Amino acid sequence: MIADDLDRLAEEIKACRICVERPLGRPLPHEPRPVVVPSRTARILIAGQAPGTRVHLSGAPFTDPSGDRLRDWLGVTPDVFYDPSKFAIVPMGFCFPGQDAKGGDLPPRRECAPAWRAGLMAAMPQIDLVLAVGQYAQRWHMGAAMAGSLTDTVAGWRAVWARSSAPHVLPLPHPSWRNTGWIKRNPWFEMELLPFLKAEIRHRL
Numbered sequence: 158m159i160a161d162d163l164d165r166l167a168e169e170i171k172a173c174r175i176c177v178e179r180p181l182g183r184p185l186p187h188e189p190r191p192v193v194v195p196s197r198t199a200r201i202l203i204a205g206q207a208p209g210t211r212v213h214l215s216g217a218p219f220t221d222p223s224g225d226r227l228r229d230w231l232g233v234t235p236d237v238f239y240d241p242s243k244f245a246i247v248p249m250g251f252c253f254p255g256q257d258a259k260g261g262d263l264p265p266r267r268e269c270a271p272a273w274r275a276g277l278m279a280a281m282p283q284i285d286l287v288l289a290v291g292q293y294a295q296r297w298h299m300g301a302a303m304a305g306s307l308t309d310t311v312a313g314w315r316a317v318w319a320r321s322s323a324p325h326v327l328p329l330p331h332p333s334w335r336n337t338g339w340i341k342r343n344p345w346f347e348m349e350l351l352p353f354l355k356a357e358i359r360h361r362l
Contacts, residue, residue: 163280167195170251170273181267191251192218195277199245200361202284202324203227204294206331207250207265218246226332227290232355233362243362245284247277249293265293285324286361288354291331298326308343314350327354 170193176185192208203218211221217239219227228238237243250265251273257263274297278284289295292307302317304310310317311328318325330336330346340346 162276163195163197166273166276166280167193173251173272175268175272176252176266179268185252185266186255187213187253189252190216192216192253193248193251193277194218194241194244194246195281196241196243196245197281198242198283199281200283200285201243201358202245202247202281202287203290204287204298205246205248205290206293207248207262208253209262210253210256213253218248222334223332226334230329230332230351230354231358233358237362245281247274249274249297270297286357287324287326289326289328291329295328299328302326308339311346311350312343314353325357327357329354 170191173191174189177189178184190208190213192212205218208218209221209223212218218224219238224238228235231238248265250269252266252269254263254266287298289298292303292310295303295307295310299310299317299321302310302320304313307328307330311330314328317328327350329350330339
């Protein structure tokens with residue numbers, strides 16, 4: 158029954174046009190191209206933000222420098238990362254939201270999470286580790302456990318881990334090059350959190 162639910166949801170998401178036909182605010186400025194990798198066997202869920210321009214073109218998640226950095230954080234090869242039996246990849250917004258006046262990506266579309274996320278999570282009960290990448294994913298998967306700023310939330314990862322279960326949640330910054338300065342200013346991220354992350358990934362693979 159759960160497998161049927163997941164297959165049905167995947168097909169419905171592939172055909173989704175709510176951000177064009179029933180938008181909350183301005184409609185999506187281009188044709189929808191949902192990029193999502195649900196899984197009935199993966200124990201690890203990567204909950205990111207939304208596809209960027211390169212991912213919109215490729216149709217595959219994290220096919221950009223952010224993906225290279227994320228795979229390095231996880232300690233996995235592209236072959237493992239793109240194996241849907243090992244990783245489910247479900248961003249907060251499934252389609253590239255477009256860019257703002259300064260050329261930065263807009264926030265994830267507000268239509269996606271209310272329409273699809275609860276159903277997808279219910280159809281993937283085997284997930285026991287959620288990597289909440291960025292504030293939008295953290296807000297949905299952590300709720301009141303968010304500690305204000307992204308820095309405060311990620312710095313409190315041990316407390317978040319201890320409080321969460323079925324699935325455990327681990328907050329991460331976005332692996333964008335824009336966060337290179339943040340990583341340098343917070344050396345504990347690479348020295349403490351990433352070794353823990355890699356160990357948890359190995360345990361589930």
